[in-house]
Amino acid sequence: MNTVEVLLVLVGIPLAVIAVLALLTLPGGRKRTRYKPGQPWDHAPVWYEPHPEHPVDTGHGPAPSSGPAAVPGASTAALGSSVYPEQPGERNTDSQDGAGPAAGQGASAHGASVAPRRVDAGPLGGARGTW
């Protein structure tokens, strides 16, 4: 074995193994940073709400849409929205106002065209926590 072969075996092969392992394990192009406590939260506010319950459960077939494309009062949905029903609130991740998203979506999902208005809920309860 001359010097070149020694170098290839003793340096080249370990480097190749390291490179393969690094490619397999290092996360590539991870754009979403995981939340860590104490970090500032610079995302737009989001408001998620549950899917409205449909009285007619179709069982199989495409999921009923709950988005604005659905016909109010019927279980009919527009064709475009039948495969991936719109998630109320998810569309509005870019929305800038905090009070808007879900209530507006919910109102349109039920066919009413009202802006989110204040409804008195009586004596409120709940809890508060910090971490």
Added chain:
Amino acid sequence: MTRALETESHDTATEHTAASRSEEAEQSRLDEIFTFQELARLDEALTMSSRETGLRFTLYIGDLGKRTRVQAEEMHARSGAHPADSVLIAVSPGQKVVEVVTGAGASRRLPDRACALAVLSMTTSFANGDLVGGIINGLRQLSDQAGHPASLRRH
């Protein structure tokens, strides 16, 4: 991992037509905060706990201002047509505050003590950096506490 909206647009849209579904997904970046998998878990937890209990659980994630309780209660009042029977979970990760607001009807089935217990388990997860897990555990505790009313039983 399979992405839910991993399709390219092949439509013949012009500048006068609305954006297609796939283009909307690219523009709005639905998975900016959470992955689609996490979003699906959140969606299922919210929907199932709401159907199980008959209460309406909504989840807000974002800044709550200086007076967090006041803003959370204000948002609860605007959260839908029947806020008395709805529960708002407002999480402000930047301020490290979580507020649970229950309406008058909901607080009969979810006493403040139960909410405090759920909040405690949520904050434990949040302090470890697990937002989704904490929210889902909190929702599970709240819906377990509220129970399944007889009027909702169909079979």
